[in-house]
Amino acid sequence: MEAIKSFYAFQASEDRIPESPATALRAPRLPSRLPKHLTREDMDRLFSVPVDGSFEDARARTMLEVLYATGMRVSELLSLRLDSVNLQDGWARVFGKGSKERLIPLHDKAASVISQYLSLRRAKFKDEGAPEMFVNRSGGKLSRAQFWRDLRSLGRRAGVSQPLHPHLLRHTFATHLLQGGADLRSVQEMLGHVSLATTQIYTHLEKSALKGSHRKFHPRG
Numbered sequence: 001m002e003a004i005k006s007f008y009a010f011q012a013s014e015d016r017i018p019e020s021p022a023t024a025l026r027a028p029r030l031p032s033r034l035p036k037h038l039t040r041e042d043m044d045r046l047f048s049v050p051v052d053g054s055f056e057d058a059r060a061r062t063m064l065e066v067l068y069a070t071g072m073r074v075s076e077l078l079s080l081r082l083d084s085v086n087l088q089d090g091w092a093r094v095f096g097k098g099s100k101e102r103l104i105p106l107h108d109k110a111a112s113v114i115s116q117y118l119s120l121r122r123a124k125f126k127d128e129g130a131p132e133m134f135v136n137r138s139g140g141k142l143s144r145a146q147f148w149r150d151l152r153s154l155g156r157r158a159g160v161s162q163p164l165h166p167h168l169l170r171h172t173f174a175t176h177l178l179q180g181g182a183d184l185r186s187v188q189e190m191l192g193h194v195s196l197a198t199t200q201i202y203t204h205l206e207k208s209a210l211k212g213s214h215r216k217f218h219p220r221g
Contacts, residue, residue, distance in 0.1 A: 037172040038168065049061070061113065062117040069110035074166035077166070090107065102189065114133075118133075125139045147166070148166070178202050184202075
């Protein structure tokens with residue numbers, strides 16, 4: 001589009017044509033893609049998957065709980081340090097893009113699940129292991145690939161048809177907060193978005209859900 005406009009503008013500047021016929025042309029606006037998210041029923045199924053008592057299973061379940069409780073990026077979750085979480089006061093300190101620090105609330109259920117996981121971690125590694133909260137079977141920092149495998153395994157065991165990935169849970173966190181009545185500014189702060197415009201895509205998601213409910217339940221819908 002810009003090439004066409006530049007071509008005709010040049011032709012007009014050289015007096016080869018009276019004026020550019022492309023001045024009023026506008027590039028077509030592509031439809032914005034709304035982020036996918038899981039339903040509350042999907043999340044209930046995920047949290048209902050029986051834990052087999054192994055360290056690996058408890059780790060996957062805890063990471064799922066933390067992602068859904070905080071909306072962290074996967075990079076933030078994997079870098080979360082033991083000393084960055086205050087279970088008593090219910091806060092997690094996260095360093096996001098550009099090393100920008102933010103505090104995210106942790107609800108009581110998430111704090112309880114983290115506490116149980118940490119007990120297993122201490123029993124397995126004593127005071128050794130990486131400073132990060134989530135570690136592999138050798139006590140080193142957990143890789144993104146391993147967490148991805150664990151998450152997808154949980155999804156299959158829960159019978160969730162949609163393939164799971166960490167960013168899907170971030171979208172789910174934001175969507176469910178807004179559905180529950182949270183204000184956009186608070187969600188923006190918890191997600192670590194620099195611009196409110198980035199967070200506003202979830203309001204479009206809410207509008208589409210409202211339209212669906214209106215069509216489904218209105219007598220003349």
